[in-house]
Amino acid sequence: MAVADVSPWKAAKDSPSRQLLWELSRLALVEQEESLERLDQACRERGAVLKSALDEAAARHDKVRKDAEAEGARIEQERQQAKARREAEHRQQEERERQAEAERERAARQRAAVERAERAATQEREAEQARVKAEKDRQDAQKAKAKKEEDEAAGRRKAEEERKAKEAAVAAAARSTPRTQPALSTTGQPVASTSQRTRLDPEREKEHQRYLEIHKTLKELRHFMDQQSKQNPTLKAKMGDMRRGLRKSVGQLREGRGANIKQNKAIWDTLGEALTSFPEPKISLASLIARPIQDVQAPALFVYLLNHFAKAVIAQFIKEAAVSPTIADPIGTATVNVFAKDEHLVNGISLIDILIAKFHRVCPPLFGIYGSESTDQGRERLGWWRDQSGGPWVPTQMHQDRMTGLGAGYAAISLRNFENSRMTNPYPPYHYWRTLTGILNVPAGKVTDTHLVLLRALLANSESRFLMAYGESAKQLMQFAVNEYPKRAAKDSVAATLLSNLGNTWKKDKKLYL
Numbered sequence: 001m002a003v004a005d006v007s008p009w010k011a012a013k014d015s016p017s018r019q020l021l022w023e024l025s026r027l028a029l030v031e032q033e034e035s036l037e038r039l040d041q042a043c044r045e046r047g048a049v050l051k052s053a054l055d056e057a058a059a060r061h062d063k064v065r066k067d068a069e070a071e072g073a074r075i076e077q078e079r080q081q082a083k084a085r086r087e088a089e090h091r092q093q094e095e096r097e098r099q100a101e102a103e104r105e106r107a108a109r110q111r112a113a114v115e116r117a118e119r120a121a122t123q124e125r126e127a128e129q130a131r132v133k134a135e136k137d138r139q140d141a142q143k144a145k146a147k148k149e150e151d152e153a154a155g156r157r158k159a160e161e162e163r164k165a166k167e168a169a170v171a172a173a174a175r176s177t178p179r180t181q182p183a184l185s186t187t188g189q190p191v192a193s194t195s196q197r198t199r200l201d202p203e204r205e206k207e208h209q210r211y212l213e214i215h216k217t218l219k220e221l222r223h224f225m226d227q228q229s230k231q232n233p234t235l236k237a238k239m240g241d242m243r244r245g246l247r248k249s250v251g252q253l254r255e256g257r258g259a260n261i262k263q264n265k266a267i268w269d270t271l272g273e274a275l276t277s278f279p280e281p282k283i284s285l286a287s288l289i290a291r292p293i294q295d296v297q298a299p300a301l302f303v304y305l306l307n308h309f310a311k312a313v314i315a316q317f318i319k320e321a322a323v324s325p326t327i328a329d330p331i332g333t334a335t336v337n338v339f340a341k342d343e344h345l346v347n348g349i350s351l352i353d354i355l356i357a358k359f360h361r362v363c364p365p366l367f368g369i370y371g372s373e374s375t376d377q378g379r380e381r382l383g384w385w386r387d388q389s390g391g392p393w394v395p396t397q398m399h400q401d402r403m404t405g406l407g408a409g410y411a412a413i414s415l416r417n418f419e420n421s422r423m424t425n426p427y428p429p430y431h432y433w434r435t436l437t438g439i440l441n442v443p444a445g446k447v448t449d450t451h452l453v454l455l456r457a458l459l460a461n462s463e464s465r466f467l468m469a470y471g472e473s474a475k476q477l478m479q480f481a482v483n484e485y486p487k488r489a490a491k492d493s494v495a496a497t498l499l500s501n502l503g504n505t506w507k508k509d510k511k512l513y514l
Contacts, residue, residue: 204368204438210290211360211367214353217287218307225304228281235278239301242270243308250312253331264334267309271344274302285346290353298346303354309338310355314362317409322401325408325461332412340423350426355413363406365454368438370446382450400453400495407457410435415465429469432458436477444488452495455481456502463506479503 229236249266282297313335321328338344339352359366363383371378385394385402393399414432418425439455459466459481466474482503489496506512 201368201438201441207290208360208364208367208369211353211357214288214290214357215361218354218357221283221300221304221307224283225300228300235301238278239304242274242301242305245270246305246309247312250309250316250331250334253316253327253334255327255330260330260334264337267334267338268341268343271302271305271309271338274305275299275343278302285349285351288351288354289349290356293349294347296347296349298351303351306338306344306351306354310335310358313355313409314358314406317405318362318402320405321408321412322405325404325457328405328408328412329461332409333416336413336416336426337423339426340418340421342423350424352426356427359406359410363403363410363454365403365439365450366406366410366435368435368441370442370448370451372446373448373450382448384450396449400449403450403453404457407454408461411458411462411465415462415469417465417468429466432462432466433470433477436481440477440481440485442488447485447488449489449493449495452486452489452493452499455485456495456499460502460505463510463512 371381
């Protein structure tokens, strides 16, 4: 309630106390009003603060609500997305399974088609194999028939040789001196006495010249391959590596069971690579085979390497077998196997004539050739060597060492037993028999120390194989070789003495009594 501006007691004149009381009352009222105003103001300010707090709280609540709604919406969205992903993955899985099933069905159809094709191909292949087998059986039957006929003929020849050798041995025993000793033919048949027989067998001379022609052709082949290598650097590098590899492998051949497996494989691999990797150029073999053949061809590099292999074998016989003749056996075994392997045959023809041509060049007496050791021409025919062309002859001991190594090597090659092998012997034992009879048929006046040394080298470590091949006939020939043949030599011949003592060595070491 408003206080009157003018107190009713102010105008009163009657009492100052009343006026004072009025003034005091007025002051109290004013103070009360101001206090109430201040309270109202404070209430208003407090209400504003509370309202602001409420508004802020409401805003925060609204924000929380909105955040909660947004989070709920996000969670729902993620749930929906997860659901959509699961549904998509489910659909993809179903699609993959469907495609996999379709692929399996397609693969099954394809396998079925392939199996049908394979069955058809197998049937066709089996039919072709059956045709080939039938043809092969027919050819094998023909070959077997031919081989049987050949074996029968060889058996008849061998029986005839043994019979004639026995007759020759009996005739030899009946003779008292070398001058009346009957000679032995290449089949063991006695021929004209040495007093009637002074000239070389023309057939042996013709054969010897044929092999020397082969040796000359091989030199021409080396020149041809040198020209080819100049035009082909790859071939040049490979030729050198292959040649050195063959020489190394031959040089490592040793005695002992299983000692040469690695070396043999290296030799075969090198020759096999030449056949498969360098099939061109080709050369004719007609000039490299002693007997007449149809014109067949072979890769030039293969023939070239066989020639170098044969050269290394000859060198190894001279180097090793001259000192230790027993080493000739593993070298001979490895050598014959190379020339006997089916992969190394050309139209069924072995190229061992390449090796035999080198024997003809370095050791002609193996093939019935003889001459005087006192003349250059005679020494040439006896295989006497020169250190260089036109130079001096090698010393006698070196020459005899060469003959020892070559004789042992030749025996190791020509006395191989192929009875239990599927391969065909490229140089059967009848060559050995022919060599022995060729030496034993040298006329008494033409027998040299070269023949005696060579004959001893041929027989010394080969008696068991010789006896296995020719039986009693071999024994009779050996008896003639060590007991009668040395009598044809000069009286002071050391070589003749060594040959004669061979019989005592057999008796002592081998219990072999002639």
